[in-house]
Amino acid sequence: MLNQFTFSEILRKNSLEQKNWGFLFYQNKLLIKTESSSTSIPYFNSELFIKNNSSEGPDIKSFTNFYISFGMLKGESCFTGVLDSKEFMNDLNFEENVRFSFVDLRELALLVDKNMWQIASIAFELVDWYQKSGYCGRCGSEVFLSSFQYAKKCPSCGYLDYPRVSPSIIVSVKKGDKILLAHNAKFPKDLYSVIAGFVNPGENLEDAVKREVNEEVGIEIKNIKYVASQPWPFPNSLMIGFTADFDSGDITPDGREITTARWFKIEELPKIPSKISIARHLIDRFVEEVIKKE
Numbered sequence: 001m002l003n004q005f006t007f008s009e010i011l012r013k014n015s016l017e018q019k020n021w022g023f024l025f026y027q028n029k030l031l032i033k034t035e036s037s038s039t040s041i042p043y044f045n046s047e048l049f050i051k052n053n054s055s056e057g058p059d060i061k062s063f064t065n066f067y068i069s070f071g072m073l074k075g076e077s078c079f080t081g082v083l084d085s086k087e088f089m090n091d092l093n094f095e096e097n098v099r100f101s102f103v104d105l106r107e108l109a110l111l112v113d114k115n116m117w118q119i120a121s122i123a124f125e126l127v128d129w130y131q132k133s134g135y136c137g138r139c140g141s142e143v144f145l146s147s148f149q150y151a152k153k154c155p156s157c158g159y160l161d162y163p164r165v166s167p168s169i170i171v172s173v174k175k176g177d178k179i180l181l182a183h184n185a186k187f188p189k190d191l192y193s194v195i196a197g198f199v200n201p202g203e204n205l206e207d208a209v210k211r212e213v214n215e216e217v218g219i220e221i222k223n224i225k226y227v228a229s230q231p232w233p234f235p236n237s238l239m240i241g242f243t244a245d246f247d248s249g250d251i252t253p254d255g256r257e258i259t260t261a262r263w264f265k266i267e268e269l270p271k272i273p274s275k276i277s278i279a280r281h282l283i284d285r286f287v288e289e290v291i292k293k294e
């Protein structure tokens with residue numbers, strides 16, 4: 001759950017409060033401020049000058065394509081936007097121990113708490129949606145932020161375009177004291193994870209779990225149970241996590257998405273995803289369960 005953050009009722013373009021947390025992206029990386037060894041999201045005033053403890057930095061308005069306010073954190077406004085240049089970085093030398101830099105969301109996860117990471121993820125998803133939804137999908141007219149809900153509206157045909165969330169299932173399948181892990185062709189070398197995939201239109205979550213496992217590794221499963229969910233901003237998934245038990249069949253990777261898959265005992269686990277992911281949460285949960293039984 002998000003702590004001390006609330007979504008705005010509507011998105012507002014190019015309008016800022018007095019004090020603002022600025023989630024600004026340049027080529028998909030977020031601008032952060034590092035002071036001594038702690039990382040934070042930079043602060044901006046309503047004129048879009050970076051605020052510092054005692055001084056103000058350069059006006060970066062001329063470096064942004066657009067910015068939108070999307071919520072409140074600890075009573076102060078949050079905005080996000082995209083920078084088309086980072087030349088202003090040359091003027092960001094306030095004090096010796098303060099440094100500004102750009103990090104991607106995976107790197108950010110190691111630098112800030114989970115709450116701030118999630119808010120940065122929301123910002124990332126919003127700018128992704130904002131940039132991709134310039135024109136109406138129905139009639140082709142230019143669309144604008146709605147004045148009454150969190151969406152864009154077409155002035156010609158009235159079509160409303162909401163920020164998209166794509167549900168995906170993710171499932172850890174166990175067989176006694178072993179867990180099913182698979183290597184996806186898109187993963188870094190030697191990384192293994194649990195099975196995941198998008199939900200099809202008209203499909204319920206349990207059916208999506210069964211279908212994905214069957215399609216990707218050719219086995220049947222049973223006892224599908226919901227565990228937890230996680231927004232996953234790459235770029236707009238909502239991961240819905242399950243556990244299940246092996247039922248029947250032999251592991252047969254589809255050879256397209258999944259190149260190898262097998263059952264692993266906890267003492268022989270391969271390289272697995274990082275702590276920020278729900279995949280890792282499911283694997284850790286399985287490990288704990290086995291340890292408890294021993």
Ligand SMILES: [Zn+2]
Nearest residue numbers: 136139154157
């Ligand atoms: Zn339209």
